[in-house]
Amino acid sequence: MATIKDVARAANVSIATVSRVLNNKSGFSEDTRKAVEEAIEELGYVPNGVARGLISKRTNTIGLLVPALSSMLVSEMVSGIERIVHEQGSSLIVCHTESNGKKTMQYLQLLLAKQVDGIIFTSGVLLQEYYQMIERSGIPLVLLSTESLHLPVPSVKVNDRLASFHATEYMIQHGHKKIGMISGNRNDMIAGVPRVEGFRMALSSHQIHFEESMIASHRGFSYIDGATAFRKLMTDHPDITAIVAASDDMALGMISEAFKMGIKIPEQVSVIGYDNIPICNVSIPPLTTISQPVAKMGEVAAKMVLDMIHGDEKQESVVFPHEIIERQSVKKMN
Amino acid sequence: MATIKDVARAANVSIATVSRVLNNKSGFSEDTRKAVEEAIEELGYVPNGVARGLISKRTNTIGLLVPALSSMLVSEMVSGIERIVHEQGSSLIVCHTESNGKKTMQYLQLLLAKQVDGIIFTSGVLLQEYYQMIERSGIPLVLLSTESLHLPVPSVKVNDRLASFHATEYMIQHGHKKIGMISGNRNDMIAGVPRVEGFRMALSSHQIHFEESMIASHRGFSYIDGATAFRKLMTDHPDITAIVAASDDMALGMISEAFKMGIKIPEQVSVIGYDNIPICNVSIPPLTTISQPVAKMGEVAAKMVLDMIHGDEKQESVVFPHEIIERQSVKKMN
DNA sequence: ATATTTAGAGTAAACGTTTACTCAATTAAA
DNA sequence: TTTAATTGAGTAAACGTTTACTCTAAATAT
Numbered sequence: 001m002a003t004i005k006d007v008a009r010a011a012n013v014s015i016a017t018v019s020r021v022l023n024n025k026s027g028f029s030e031d032t033r034k035a036v037e038e039a040i041e042e043l044g045y046v047p048n049g050v051a052r053g054l055i056s057k058r059t060n061t062i063g064l065l066v067p068a069l070s071s072m073l074v075s076e077m078v079s080g081i082e083r084i085v086h087e088q089g090s091s092l093i094v095c096h097t098e099s100n101g102k103k104t105m106q107y108l109q110l111l112l113a114k115q116v117d118g119i120i121f122t123s124g125v126l127l128q129e130y131y132q133m134i135e136r137s138g139i140p141l142v143l144l145s146t147e148s149l150h151l152p153v154p155s156v157k158v159n160d161r162l163a164s165f166h167a168t169e170y171m172i173q174h175g176h177k178k179i180g181m182i183s184g185n186r187n188d189m190i191a192g193v194p195r196v197e198g199f200r201m202a203l204s205s206h207q208i209h210f211e212e213s214m215i216a217s218h219r220g221f222s223y224i225d226g227a228t229a230f231r232k233l234m235t236d237h238p239d240i241t242a243i244v245a246a247s248d249d250m251a252l253g254m255i256s257e258a259f260k261m262g263i264k265i266p267e268q269v270s271v272i273g274y275d276n277i278p279i280c281n282v283s284i285p286p287l288t289t290i291s292q293p294v295a296k297m298g299e300v301a302a303k304m305v306l307d308m309i310h311g312d313e314k315q316e317s318v319v320f321p322h323e324i325i326e327r328q329s330v331k332k333m334n
Numbered sequence: 335m336a337t338i339k340d341v342a343r344a345a346n347v348s349i350a351t352v353s354r355v356l357n358n359k360s361g362f363s364e365d366t367r368k369a370v371e372e373a374i375e376e377l378g379y380v381p382n383g384v385a386r387g388l389i390s391k392r393t394n395t396i397g398l399l400v401p402a403l404s405s406m407l408v409s410e411m412v413s414g415i416e417r418i419v420h421e422q423g424s425s426l427i428v429c430h431t432e433s434n435g436k437k438t439m440q441y442l443q444l445l446l447a448k449q450v451d452g453i454i455f456t457s458g459v460l461l462q463e464y465y466q467m468i469e470r471s472g473i474p475l476v477l478l479s480t481e482s483l484h485l486p487v488p489s490v491k492v493n494d495r496l497a498s499f500h501a502t503e504y505m506i507q508h509g510h511k512k513i514g515m516i517s518g519n520r521n522d523m524i525a526g527v528p529r530v531e532g533f534r535m536a537l538s539s540h541q542i543h544f545e546e547s548m549i550a551s552h553r554g555f556s557y558i559d560g561a562t563a564f565r566k567l568m569t570d571h572p573d574i575t576a577i578v579a580a581s582d583d584m585a586l587g588m589i590s591e592a593f594k595m596g597i598k599i600p601e602q603v604s605v606i607g608y609d610n611i612p613i614c615n616v617s618i619p620p621l622t623t624i625s626q627p628v629a630k631m632g633e634v635a636a637k638m639v640l641d642m643i644h645g646d647e648k649q650e651s652v653v654f655p656h657e658i659i660e661r662q663s664v665k666k667m668n
Numbered sequence: 669a670t671a672t673t674t675a676g677a678g679t680a681a682a683c684g685t686t687t688a689c690t691c692a693a694t695t696a697a698a
Numbered sequence: 699t700t701t702a703a704t705t706g707a708g709t710a711a712a713c714g715t716t717t718a719c720t721c722t723a724a725a726t727a728t
Contacts, residue, residue: 001471001472003683003684003685004684004685005684013707013708014707014708014709015684015685015686015708016686016687016707016708016709016710017706017707017708019685019686019687020686020687020706020707022685022686023686025686025687026705026706027705027706027707028705028706028707029705029706029707032706032707044467044470044471046443046446046447046471047447047684047685048388048447048449048683048684048685049447049448049449049685050384050387050388050393050448050449050683050684050685051388051683051684051685051686051713052684052685052686053384053685053713054382054384054385054388054683054684054685054686054712054713054714054715055684055685055686055687055712055713056685056686056713057713059384061427061448071405071406071409071410071612072405072406072409074409075405075406075408075409076405078428079430082428082430086429089444091427091429091444091448092427092428093395093425093426093427094412094416094426094428095420095425096413096416109380110423110425112380113380113381113382113383114383114384114395114425115382115383115384133378136378137335137378137380138335223612223613223615223616227616252613252616253616255616255618256615256616256617256618256620259618259619278405278557279557279586279613281557281590282557282561282586282587282589282590283590283617283618284589284590284593284617284618285593286590337713337714337715338714338715339714347677347678348677348678348679349678349714349715349716350677350678350679350680350716350717351676351677351678353715353716353717354676354677354716354717356715356716357716359716359717360675360676361675361676361677362675362676362677363675363676363677366676366677381714381715382713382714382715383715384713384714384715385683385713385714385715385716386714386715386716387683387715388682388683388684388685388713388714388715388716389682389683389714389715389716389717390683390715390716391683669728670727670728671726671727671728672725672726672727672728673724673725673726673727674723674724674725674726675722675723675724675725676721676722676723676724677720677721677722678719678720678721678722679718679719679720679721680717680718680719680720681716681717681718681719682715682716682717682718683714683715683716684713685712685713686711686712686713687710687711687712688709688710688711688712689708689709689710689711690707690708690709690710691706691707691708691709692705692706692707692708693704693705693706693707694703694704694705694706695702695703695704695705696701696702696703696704697700697701697702697703698699698700698701698702
């Protein structure tokens, strides 16, 4: 590959001059610009970003850490982030941590070694261990779809507890009295705990009787988790008429399972999902769900790190409003 | 951030020695190793990959170019690639070209500037222009889910024409005589042309009457494209009993549209998809489809570039077998 | 005992840029 | 005209590593 030296030689100037025209830095005549540009064209020269990075201390790369999530959700999130990041001439390294601490530490090490300019950490708990590592490296960090109560890290998220509260209340407003929840991993601090909490709060604030067994949880937030949780729920509580699901994937799995069990949605059982992934539009029936503006959130998070990189010290955390997208999976009871 | 100099100072040795223990290169005593390792620990030192890259000419980064595809498909593909790439201590930069020539060139420029060690190009036509740029840079390249007839670039793919042929034949074997196709962009050299060809060949080799209007196409390969194409097809040919779809997304959109139109799947119309994305398991009815082992293919493509990077000059192209995954969207006619 | 090998460690060049500094020549000001 | 400012361009240091080369002292061979 051609280097700046080759260009300099071909254009009969010093490398400093080449560098100047490359960066539009003034200090050269129109003639030399021509000569240099021709040489560049001729040689197909592309400046070496690694060398540039070494001296500028900027790699124009930002790192993204995601745990195992619904692939559609991740896609949307990433595409929002990517759009902004690329707009600014940077690129993105995505690391799937699978919520695994050891793996996360490894990736973190990798990102630091790669000298990324910033890090976005999504949808998981920011352990002290992670934070320290990032903190001491001085790399800007923002949290997406998660937050940290004691650590001073800006975040972009939705109020999960409230969203879940509303989802449940939506069922209540539609006349449902026997409402079950299919939760993912109930210990998940992000998508588990708060959503369960919101569910319980809604029931209790409407004085609806609640039993622990009306929340069925399984390992994760996927189709099968939804399917199995639903089956469990229906054997324990055959009189349930509405389900609040902790993710769209779970809701979809549940709908499929209901179909197999001969249960009609929404005629016999209503369901509301969570995430509003694109496929909700074409499920049968189309899925009523809580929408998190994931793509938008990704964009904002990306802008935040970028701003921090450009020197805007502290960013304000933002919590995005959620929204109930009404489709046809919830029946009005009367 | 601490540099190797800081470590050297703290451990009272030269930077060369630090480098040696870092790389296990011999030429130091057990005592100095201890001292150096302590200093590293103490300072939280992480070797600067940029500096390393400058001298080693390796960035441990590989670039991936993908056009706009079903997000689930991309996710699977990427996850296969990522697994392998990360196993080898490298990382991945994903670039969404949206099948846009200008954007692709920009990304290519970016990847070259970043000095990626290798490039995987997916699911699109490798233009001469792209090839030249990569070729002159000397960066190893492999094609995934696409191929180049005249350019000497190894590829990993499935035989689309044959797969589509089989999908169609599957319908014929199930007794269908009036078979329509919903194709995506018919000019798409990868997922358009060959799949349409396979469809036509299957019909003609079974002496089934064919009209152009039995292939409905729309812009792309998404839900709505499937839905609109299906509606068009059914108004033109209300007697169709089977549909071959060019993607699962299209099939899913079509199923949803059929539901709205009061058409029962598979009782009235059967459908076979293409891709076998995870959601096929939980659609209603579960979708019979052509499976491409995308994750596996991604892995193999990744291994290929990696091997090329490590000096294994030319790799053999591989075409993966497809498979028909029988679920419940095709009815047996008698 | 001397000569030779080896282990441990340091010095400095190189990787491909950017940039502070220098300098000559031209232009503008006095 | 002399002086000062400006323009165009080169030289060399720096960024943080790796590595070829060198050197000393200890260990081994003769």
